[in-house]
Amino acid sequence: MTIAATAPAVVQKRRSAFSRHLTAYLFISPWILGFLFFTLGPLLFSLTMSFHDWPVVGERTFVGFDNYRTMLLEDPQFWESLWITVKFAAIYVPFNIVMSFLIALMLHHATFASGFFRTAFYLPSVISGVALVTIWSWIYSREYGLLNFMLSLVGVDGPNWLGDPGLAIVAIIIASLWGFGGTMLILLTGLKAIPKELYEAATVSGVPGWAQMLFITLPMLGPMLLFTFITSIIAAFQQLTIALLMTKGGPLGSTYFFAMYIYDNAFKYFDMGYAAAGSWVMFLIVLVLSLLVMRWSSAWVYYEGEVKGGDRNA
Amino acid sequence: MASIRIENLRKGFGALEVLKGIDLDIADGEFVCFLGPSGCGKSTLLRSIAGLEELDGGAIRLGDRDITHVPSARRDIAMVFQNYALYPHMNVRKNLSFGLALNGMKRDEIDRRVESAADILRIKELLARKPRQLSGGQRQRVAIGRAIVREPKLFLLDEPLSNLDAGLRVTMRVELAALHARLGATMIYVTHDQVEAMTLSDRVVVLDKGEVSQFGTPLELFYQPANLFVAGFIGSPRMNFVEAEVAAQEGVHITLSGGGLKRPVVFEAEAAPMIDGKVTLGIRPDRIEIVPPGEGELTGIVRLVERLGTESHVHLSLEDGRDMTAVVRGTHPVANGETVHLRLPAPHCYLFDAEGRAVRRRLDAETEALIVNEKGKRVA
Numbered sequence: 001m002t003i004a005a006t007a008p009a010v011v012q013k014r015r016s017a018f019s020r021h022l023t024a025y026l027f028i029s030p031w032i033l034g035f036l037f038f039t040l041g042p043l044l045f046s047l048t049m050s051f052h053d054w055p056v057v058g059e060r061t062f063v064g065f066d067n068y069r070t071m072l073l074e075d076p077q078f079w080e081s082l083w084i085t086v087k088f089a090a091i092y093v094p095f096n097i098v099m100s101f102l103i104a105l106m107l108h109h110a111t112f113a114s115g116f117f118r119t120a121f122y123l124p125s126v127i128s129g130v131a132l133v134t135i136w137s138w139i140y141s142r143e144y145g146l147l148n149f150m151l152s153l154v155g156v157d158g159p160n161w162l163g164d165p166g167l168a169i170v171a172i173i174i175a176s177l178w179g180f181g182g183t184m185l186i187l188l189t190g191l192k193a194i195p196k197e198l199y200e201a202a203t204v205s206g207v208p209g210w211a212q213m214l215f216i217t218l219p220m221l222g223p224m225l226l227f228t229f230i231t232s233i234i235a236a237f238q239q240l241t242i243a244l245l246m247t248k249g250g251p252l253g254s255t256y257f258f259a260m261y262i263y264d265n266a267f268k269y270f271d272m273g274y275a276a277a278g279s280w281v282m283f284l285i286v287l288v289l290s291l292l293v294m295r296w297s298s299a300w301v302y303y304e305g306e307v308k309g310g311d312r313n314a
Numbered sequence: 315m316a317s318i319r320i321e322n323l324r325k326g327f328g329a330l331e332v333l334k335g336i337d338l339d340i341a342d343g344e345f346v347c348f349l350g351p352s353g354c355g356k357s358t359l360l361r362s363i364a365g366l367e368e369l370d371g372g373a374i375r376l377g378d379r380d381i382t383h384v385p386s387a388r389r390d391i392a393m394v395f396q397n398y399a400l401y402p403h404m405n406v407r408k409n410l411s412f413g414l415a416l417n418g419m420k421r422d423e424i425d426r427r428v429e430s431a432a433d434i435l436r437i438k439e440l441l442a443r444k445p446r447q448l449s450g451g452q453r454q455r456v457a458i459g460r461a462i463v464r465e466p467k468l469f470l471l472d473e474p475l476s477n478l479d480a481g482l483r484v485t486m487r488v489e490l491a492a493l494h495a496r497l498g499a500t501m502i503y504v505t506h507d508q509v510e511a512m513t514l515s516d517r518v519v520v521l522d523k524g525e526v527s528q529f530g531t532p533l534e535l536f537y538q539p540a541n542l543f544v545a546g547f548i549g550s551p552r553m554n555f556v557e558a559e560v561a562a563q564e565g566v567h568i569t570l571s572g573g574g575l576k577r578p579v580v581f582e583a584e585a586a587p588m589i590d591g592k593v594t595l596g597i598r599p600d601r602i603e604i605v606p607p608g609e610g611e612l613t614g615i616v617r618l619v620e621r622l623g624t625e626s627h628v629h630l631s632l633e634d635g636r637d638m639t640a641v642v643r644g645t646h647p648v649a650n651g652e653t654v655h656l657r658l659p660a661p662h663c664y665l666f667d668a669e670g671r672a673v674r675r676r677l678d679a680e681t682e683a684l685i686v687n688e689k690g691k692r693v694a
Binding site for chain 1: 364366387389392395397399414417446460464
């Protein structure tokens with residue numbers, strides 16, 4: 001009798017729970033649909049492509065892991081472009097973070113026109129890649145470039161920045177660093193979020209400025225530094241626009257980045273399957289690097305909300 | 315430990331003058347509270363002593379040393395912040411020892427101080443925990459511990475209990491008093507809570523708009539407030555004020571009438587004052603008596619009665635529109651809308667001149683003895 005009496009109530013409850021969930025899913029459905037069609041779909045599609053010989057026009061043939069095997073074992077260009085990208089990342093990532101941190105630190109302490117400088121430093125981040133390349137191509141130009149003109153003022157005969165295989169990658173690193181505004185803004189926000197009482201308590205306790213930076217500022221910025229570290233690595237591996245437009249991978253392939261290698265396979269040689277395999281290799285490299293950084297970060301990144309061991313006796 | 319002398323201290327933020335020439339003399343080992351409403355400058359004064367604010371003028375001496383321009387780190391002080399300011403990424407032991415280690419202190423000495431402070435504050439079992447794993451009261455203890463390990467000449471505490479709940483605040487208040495007794499250190503404590511100030515302090519500095527309104531023992535402030543501001547600020551519920559006029563004066567006896575008074579009140583001053591014209595009469599709510607019709611100096615209409623069990627707070631409107639509160643014992647049968655007659659017993663009245671300065675009143679022998687006894691304890 002009790003069961004009979006409560007059964008409709010249970011059904012009612014389930015129904016109301018279902019309709020409640022349905023409403024929630026309907027609300028987020030635009031995002032879910034967008035994710036399915038524009039992110040997950042293409043992702044799986046590219047994975048399928050990577051197991052095929054997939055010309056733009058013509059027959060598609062399933063080749064299993066052949067694309068991957070060829071790339072890793074028989075294609076020297078893969079390793080060369082990967083090596084150039086790793087070199088680029090090894091210089092770009094630390095410079096991007098250190099420079100962003102130093103500028104953020106200066107802006108954080110600036111009392112004069114800090115709003116203006118914040119905007120000025122962030123501005124390069126919002127201009128398009130093509131505009132950025134146009135500006136830097138002009139700066140680097142051997143004959144009428146701004147950089148060589150300034151060097152000439154101090155009696156130095158400027159080099160051919162984009163024509164010298166040793167300098168071209170440096171030129172691209174500098175141009176890429178120009179867009180440090182996003183990283184800088186994240187770190188500046190992090191700096192502003194550190195309670196000033198922590199520094200005051202340290203000051204009263206006689207903790208010198210360098211120690212405050214080392215033992216308070218950097219640990220408190222940990223999560224932001226980790227975030228910018230990972231996003232910088234991803235950005236470095238995805239570097240394409242500047243090299244493609246500024247040097248076209250030259251001179252002598254010195255700026256032939258991994259992303260450009262994928263791009264050429266896809267849109268120059270129309271070997272979509274091979275290009276898709278390259279994209280997945282890049283994804284796996286970035287994934288492994290990110291996981292390594294995440295694991296390493298547990299030693300130096302502190303999260304306020306995280307509780308490891310011990311009881312919270314609130 | 316050391317005494318502290320502040321001379322003509324001035325500090326402003328742009329056009330806003332926050333401290334307008336503060337003079338204070340705090341004795342060695344004294345517990346002094348800076349008390350005042352928000353924006354009165356009490357925290358700025360404390361931060362100035364800590365060396366966290368650049369001064370516009372004046373001098374600060376700690377013992378026989380002028381520390382006005384000495385960097386914060388070398389002032390031999392320790393400060394406890396309102397939000398504790400614990401380093402969230404360091405455990406309690408590291409929080410306590412951080413400053414010491416960086417000042418080149420030997421490991422053994424650091425350990426001795428940390429253990430000793432942890433012992434005093436009963437936080438030994440918390441040394442390995444991070445601040446987020448502590449309750450509010452435990453965090454507060456760690457913050458105080460961080461001050462203790464420095465073994466400073468002067469402790470500065472900026473509203474250290476204001477983030478705690480009411481019950482914990484009472485417990486920590488008692489612990490702070492015990493800690494002061496144990497360390498015998500000079501302590502300056504900023505608060506806007508008069509109960510904290512009255513219960514903890516040897517003396518209280520009442521600040522108003524960047525100036526010292528009065529500096530005295532808690533009972534002095536209560537029984538002999540220097541002005542209308544202190545009289546209104548100290549005591550809860552706050553003192554009632556009635557406009558009046560000096561009708562006659564005979565030596566120390568001043569007869570007051572007019573305003574809302576139906577009968578004259580004879581105020582007895584400590585010494586014959588020079589006072590005339592309009593004055594303000596003050597009386598604390600618990601001294602007002604509700605009397606039968608035809609008696610008393612005032613009448614009022616009851617607006618609200620708050621019955622708290624042991625006492626009732628009767629909120630009244632006087633004939634001139636002013637509000638008044640009377641505290642009566644027990645659950646008085648008075649009802650809303652009722653007209654009541656009020657007696658203002660002269661020995662419990664306070665008198666203020668037209669500028670708001672108090673006329674020192676004659677206190678009964680018992681109260682006088684209490685104040686003298688309190689002062690004596692402070693000196694001892």
